[in-house]
Amino acid sequence: MMDFLKRTVGLWIPLLVVAGIAAYPLITGSDSNREAMFSILLAIALASSLNILLGYTGYVSFGHIVFFGIGGYAGLYVMTVLGWNIWFAVLLGATVAGLIAYLLGSAILRLRGGYFALATIGVNEAMRALTGNIDALGGPIGMDVNFSLYKPFGGPGGMLQFVFWSVVALTVLVIIISFVVKKSKFGLGLQAIREDEDAAEDMGVVAPRAKTWAYVLSAIIPGALGVLFFFKNGHIEPGEAFRLALSIEMIVWVMLGGIGTVLGPVVGAGLYQETRKLLLTNAYLKNIQLAVAGALLLAIVLFVPAGIVGWLRSRNARLRKVLE
Amino acid sequence: MILTVDHVTKRFGGLTAVDDVSVELEEGMILGLIGPNGAGKTTLFNCITGVYPPTSGSVVFRGKEIAGSKAYTVARMGLARTHQIVRPLNDLTVRENVIVGACYGRENLGLRDGAKVADEVLEFVGLASRTEELAGKLNVAQKKRLELARALAARPHMLLLDEVLAGLNTAEVTGMLDTIRAIREGGVTILMIEHIMHAVMNLSDRIIVLDYGKLIAEGAPEAVAQDERVIEAYLGDPDIIEEVTDVDAIEEDPT
């Protein structure tokens, strides 16, 4: 038992942080706290997902938000048009995102370095243009969630509760996935690819297959989150679903906290979202939000490329044992 | 024959780096591959290990055609290599580096068994005291040993060593030579590229010589050392000529 705890301590720490964030609105009983924590949890889950690709394999997906948008569109379509319930819609969102990642991965993961990053932006922009031109998806106006869909939850209040706890569950899930992957043979292969893809292949790592599965794993939770987010939002449209700015923020979250670590995306997304609230209250800073994110990204890359958790790990051998 | 290289040619644009080379290796032997800088030695390795396909020709390993196969396919069949320019997985520990070799090599082990093999191999190559260090922190000699350890952890049928002795001091060379002999004792066939003549002459059962991509000599170490074309190929590098031609001196004084 002690042995198990010792081996998994790197999982319990991020899970405790998430539990704390989830419990905060419960303890304070405040709806506005719940909404604040919702946006932090969403960021953590998105960052942890991206980290499976970005952190473990070293492939920069600049347009990762595409899976969030795809999930949102798929989910809202089947709920509003076909009348599916939210559970199946979430499952479908995850599946469609994973499937598209699989197909895309097979095609564009052959590109190395900057070319892959560029391709992912292209994919995101293409999806934005595409959805804007499909009438069944509402074209540029998008789709609305009929209020009646909130009825099963006892109205909007209940729906907000439901979505909040679903996002908590998905956040926990993605953190567990990150940890299990990192500690697995598959994850070791991914990290070998990150360090030196050719050397990894020389040792027998089937890089194309491993990368594709990492991409799929990093896409499914964002797909599920997209369904929940836009269901709660009540509306989806191309510009909101495929917001490149959010994609760039996702990278900042991962890099700030610590690329390739399980705890890093949790810390990075949490800190960033908390700080961002301060920026948003200032009218001037609000407008330069993305510039701030860009400057921050630059500063991290230049001065602390390992991020907060990575830096802590490199400082101290004991920390290396507890912080994964 | 464990490996048959048959009329392999590799061109890079106008440059023919490997020119119609044929070689055969018997199981359990050590074959030395020598030749001046730029002769195409590493390129031949790359054609065998699937880094890139040969322009033409065939490579048969344990009865299977592998020319044009991917590097990972070849590795999994039990053909492991080291890199002339070391390629440690810097941010992983020494142990993790070797576990990659073990888990993705011929035996396709799980993590736990892979870790066991890694520890054995690290002990064997003399890196047991460095297992938890990050691979990027090792010195050159240790990185060379790490390359060897990763390749060995794959439990290969055959090992391609690309200048594992380069950059090592005399004591380290002696240590590495013992290690290579021990590997051969374990039944692994070895094809080794080496510039340090006395070492390759002493270790190898047979030697082949490449020059400008062409195979210019092949045979027992003593015979190759006397071969006129070999001596000519090394013209301009008198130290090496001395070493190549003076085999007796080598055997008396292995440093």
Ligand SMILES: Nc1ncnc2c1ncn2[C@@H]1O[C@H](COP(=O)(O)OP(=O)(O)OP(=O)(O)O)[C@@H](O)[C@H]1O
């Ligand atoms: N990927 C490549 N693209 C173009 N030319 C290459 C490539 N790899 C090798 N060459 C060229 O092929 C020739 C043979 O190179 P190779 O590295 O095989 O020589 P080598 O015998 O290993 O030399 P050394 O003893 O210096 O390691 C050289 O002229 C080299 O510049």
Ligand SMILES: [Mg+2]
């Ligand atoms: Mg070479």
